[in-house]
Amino acid sequence: MTKLDEKKIISILQKNLVSTTHEDVEIFRLGKNFGVIKTDTLVQSTDVPPQMSPEQIAKKSMVAPLSDFASKGVKPKHGIISVSLPRNYPRTKLVRLASGFREASRQFGVKILGGDTNEAKEIVISVMLFGVAKKITPRSGAKVGDIIITTGTFGKTGAGLGILLKNGRSSGKFRKDAINSVIEPRPQLKFGVLASKYLDSSMDSSDGLSTTLIELASASKKKFVISTIPKENGLDEFARANRKNPLDLVFNSGEEYEIVATVSQKNLPRLEKIAKKCKISLIQIGHVQSGKGVFLQSGKKQIPIKNKGWRHFT
Structure with a gap:
């Protein structure tokens, strides 16, 4: 019997239920505008390191759908x-969980209308967000000559999970930043909304940089060439100390919640001004060519990048 992974499960469900083009949010016509919906589910055993507080758990459950909204502008x-929640979940923790929801909703300007509660063997939180937009930045808009950009570096979350779950060796600023990237993730919502009019294609990177690049290139029917690795400072040292491949940490860790996008040369200066206003690092990592696939430029060679990002059920 063929084993089902996340991609196959989604494909079966979409084939039977969905008639529209797949994006990172669900879109429908609302008069002259688009109605936009996104739902995401956090499960304690797969998404929550034991070091996370109730407040941090609540915030993370909202970050995932917020990041997809950010990538669509x-x-x-x-x-x-x-x-x-599990039976007999402590009242004090529930109050702290509610406090985390309240803080995140205030921070990102989302009014919580209500919801549902149920009993489970572990914490399971589903967040559904609603919005309205005149334009949605697609996956499929990359053009030949576009610059490929990211809103930050990669590899910290993979290192952070290694530190938290496997006692990975690290110290100083890198250790602190790596752990914070896991327990206090932040979506690039402000940048995504302000930059959307200048982006040709865009995705959230939470499933891993390799997955994001491959899905963008595939949707756009273009070739992506990566010439600069968006690597976090200190990552090489961490990789050596823990016998990890730094490229694997960069391309395949997942849960970075950065925006990966393509933009024309003429619009790049506008994005740089927006990034400065949002106090984030905008990194140019490559360019778009005619063809297909994603490749890492290494001298005169182009090495294929494989899709090894995060997938459930594998």
Whole structure:
């Protein structure tokens, strides 16, 4: 019997239920505008390191759908939260969980309308966000000559999970930043909304940089050539100390919640001004060519980048 992975499960469900083109958010016509919906589910055993506080768990459950809204250039307005908890979950922790939802909703301007509760063997939180937009930045818009950009570096989360779950060796600023990237993730919502009019294609990187690049290139039917590795300072040292491949940490860790996008040369200066306003690093990592696939430029050679990002059920 063929084993189902996340991609196959989604494909089967979409084939039977969905008639529209797949994006990172669900889109429907709302008069002259688009209605935009996104739902995401956090599960304790797969998404929550034991070091996370209730407040951090609540915030992370909202970060995932917020990051997809960011990559599409849409500001969410309303949300619904479904919370399933183990029997006898402590009242003090529940109050802290609610406090985390409240803080995140205030920070990102999302009004929580209500939701549902249920009993489960572990914490399960589903967050659904709603918004309205005139334009959605697609996956499929990359053009030949576009510059490929990211809103930050990669590899910290893979290192952070190694530190938290496997006692990975690290110290100083890198250790602190790596752990914070896991327990306090931040979506690039402000940048995504302000930059959307200048982007040709865009995706959130939470499934891993390799997955994001390959899906963008495939949707756009173009070839992506990566010439600069968006590597976090200190990552090489961490990789050596823990016998890890730094390229694997950069391309395949996942949960970075950065925006990966393509932009024309003429619009790049505008994006750089927006990035400065948002106090983030905008990194040019490559360019778009005619053809297909994603390749890492190494001298005169182009090495294929394989899709090894995060997938459930594998």
